[in-house]
Amino acid sequence: DGGITQSPKYLFRKEGQNVTLSCEQNLNHDAMYWYRQDPGQGLRLIYYSQIVNDFQKGDIAEGYSVSREKKESFPLTVTSAQKNPTAFYLCASSISRGGSYEQYFGPGTRLTVT
């Protein structure tokens, strides 16, 4: 999984609780991303950060928050405001090289909220 770690692999929470998903990379990549994947669906962008201390909303940011205090870390908090939080969450990082870039993904965290 290219030097990106996500923990834990499985996470269970009760409805109404906030939960933070960890993402760490040792690839020295500037950009980091959070995606959500639902069964049989593609990946949808939640938040992304192209540099430390800066991040932007993706297509489905409502109910989520992030921070980027360190280059190697980009934690995602799923708040109680997220109406359908149960999903597979994927973190990624990328670096530009000569006009192209590869976006490497972590192994994912499967969050179940009941």
Place this chain on the structure above:
Amino acid sequence: GESVGLHLPTLSVQEGDNSIINCAYSNSASDYFIWYKQESGKGPQFIIDIRSNMDKRQGQRVTVLLNKTVKHLSLQIAATQPGDSAVYFCAEDPGGSEKLVFGKGTKLTVNP
């Protein structure tokens, strides 16, 4: 709305056959495309990429073809093996923003 889609949600092939997975995109400004492979319960794995100034790019057992006229992208896998069974996603970068847009994926099943 989603600008990248797939022609078929599933594809079943015999081991040793060649596989072709197709993808249509609608954003003519997209200049960079990537194919990913995702095995069950894992994160997507980069396979191959192509920029819009190319029509074809080859890797190990894989070839990506880009037809900008009809906004079509395909992934060809030669001599498909059981280990190739996975969901394959195409992704595009509209306008070089490094924000990828993903298609829904095609599930490839390789029968021994």
